[in-house]
């Protein structure tokens with residue numbers, strides 16, 4: 001019986017967010033090990049879901065789940081919170097000999113002390129496991145460099161954005177690990193970097209410049225001897241020495257071929273660089289466009305405060321425009337993260353009217369708080385299971401939540417900061433999407449996986465926020481200044 005160790009530390013850190021990400025946010029979302037991990041991820045379309053499937057089918061392998069920790073994207077971690085997760089993983093790895101190790105990382109983790117702590121983690125893991133084969137999967141938004149590759153036997157990223165192939169990415173790594181342990185292949189990796197930070201706004205793999213280069217990578221993956229070719233758009237709001245897009249290619253024992261393919265993919269990305277930069281309408285212009293559309297649901301997205309880019313669910317720009325306009329059509333706003341407001345709503349009860357402010361709670365940098373008279377419509381425990389295509393089946397806990405009516409707008413307020421990108425999120429809140437005309441959401445591309453088929457049109461608007469589409473105003477400290485657009 002061969003032994004596989006599995007561990008996970010998944011977090012995308014926005015270096016420009018004022019809200020630190022604490023261990024409590026991991027504990028609330030994904031914080032399991034051993035048999036509890038197997039039960040938690042069983043049947044889910046996630047990386048660790050793939051390891052559960054593997055444990056069921058690979059009869060000559062025994063799988064052990066060490067610490068598996070994941071939190072929604074957010075601000076940097078305090079160093080001691082990161083160290084607790086790292087040390088959990090290292091303790092598990094040091095406890096015995098393993099034949100192979102699989103690690104699920106994001107690739108854009110940051111702490112307040114270290115702009116690239118995953119390098120520290122990988123180095124420590126390598127010291128602990130010696131020459132044991134190590135496979136790692138990353139998010140498509142990983143900020144990677146050659147330094148990461150030095151510690152890894154094989155690695156791959158998601159091929160889709162919205163990310164709907166987390167399970168497949170991990171399954172591919174597990175198959176390659178087994179082939180390596182059995183001596184059927186010798187993975188050789190190479191990385192190439194783009195001299196640019198790309199905003200993720202126009203990075204979908206369904207259409208546009210990233211889709212074109214993704215098609216080239218897909219073509220390369222069908223060639224003999226090519227084990228994997230992954231494109232990483234990078235995470236623009238992760239201020240790291242390894243910022244910028246990259247291509248990571250693994251071949252069977254042919255390092256020169258891997259490098260040639262990686263270079264070719266980056267050249268293709270470089271040709272398309274400027275198409276990643278787009279200009280968006282203001283919230284007011286977006287509202288004009290939405291209200292002039294024909295029947296059906298129109299989504300208005302505020303990507304600058306998208307929690308899945310490290311947004312804080314607190315910027316007031318789009319909400320203020322809505323309140324000023326008072327749209328005379330069924331309108332939903334999702335969401336503000338405001339634990340005090342949720343507590344006040346639960347205490348006052350359904351039907352009560354609260355005088356409060358919403359937005360601008362953590363910082364006034366992105367606009368002042370909006371005063372509201374809010375009638376409590378509904379209260380929930382914030383628990384549901386994803387029903388859309390992304391992380392399907394995964395349980396979600398928002399903390400307690402409330403639906404407030406503010407000048408006719410059904411406004412969702414939650415205790416934790418998470419993006420509304422699954423239909424079950426709205427079902428939990430008693431929102432009838434079929435009867436909704438304006439769906440205003442702090443979200444970006446992942447939203448489209450479930451909602452593109454439900455919306456007549458999706459309009460992104462530009463409002464101030466920690467994940468603003470214009471990168472040149474952000475205070476980068478660690479990303480190399482030669483990278484476009486910082487160099488511009």
Ligand SMILES: [Zn+2]
Nearest residue numbers: 139140141163
């Ligand atoms: Zn991502």
